[in-house]
Amino acid sequence: MTGCALPKSPVRATVYDFGPGSLSSPASQAAPRAPLGPLVIGEIEANPALDSTAILYRLAYADAQQLRPYAQARWSMTPAQLLRQRLRAYLGQSRALLNPGDSTLNIATTHTLRIELEEFSQLFEAPNQSVGLLRLRATLAQPSPSGEKWVAQHSVIVKRPATSTDAAGGVRALTAAADAAVQEIEQWLQPLAP
Incomplete structure (x- = not known):
């Protein structure tokens, strides 16, 4: 009887990220690319609703304006941090990546x-x-003596199908969408920042 009176342990949320990323070094991949010029990657700014570790969903068929969090699932970092990590891993295969304020920056290039x-x-x-x-x-x-000079801007919209209608399916779909977006950004950057 006393076993029934013991408090239940709290249910822990499942924590997700984008996975381990590439499991081989760029040198072991098929066609090596010529190194590109260095690039500064700033912090990714996010819509305030995305500035948490909640995994969010919308019911477009009922109320597309309402963002809802999964109760027992969350990201290991904010989506902006996860995306920046994936962007750095992918772009870093073909160019040097710097953070804003690095002392090695060449302002002109x-x-x-x-x-x-x-x-x-x-x-x-x-x-x-x-x-x-x-x-x-x-x-x-690109920095210039009179301040920063705008070079180009590009909008990216990616949708990837979910394999299941739960948080795990959403995570897989969002990871695939993030990978596709990073590849699109890399292709867009190549002629602009060689």
Whole structure:
């Protein structure tokens, strides 16, 4: 009888990230690319609703304006931090990456990449169908004697289907969307910041 009176241990939230990333070094990959010029990657700015570790979803078929958090699932870092980590891992395979304020910056030649994360959620189009939706704006700038000079701006919208209608399915879809967005940014940058 006393076993029934013992308090239950609290349920812990499942913690997710984007996974381990590439499991081979750039040198072991097939066609090596010529090294590109250095790039400064600023902190990624995010919509205030995304400035937490909550894994968010929307029910587009019921109320697309409401962001809802999964109760027992969360990210290991904010989505902006996860995206910046993935961006640095991918872009760092072909160029030197610097942080704002690094003392090694060459003011005349180093471009700065800024990202604004606008949407990062699992979007349910129907009760049994969802996608990972990522929307961001990338801005490339270059310092000049009179201040920063705007070079180009690019909007990225990526949707990837979820394999299940739960947090785990949303995480997989959002990870795939983040990887696709990073690849699109890298292709956009190549002619602009060689």
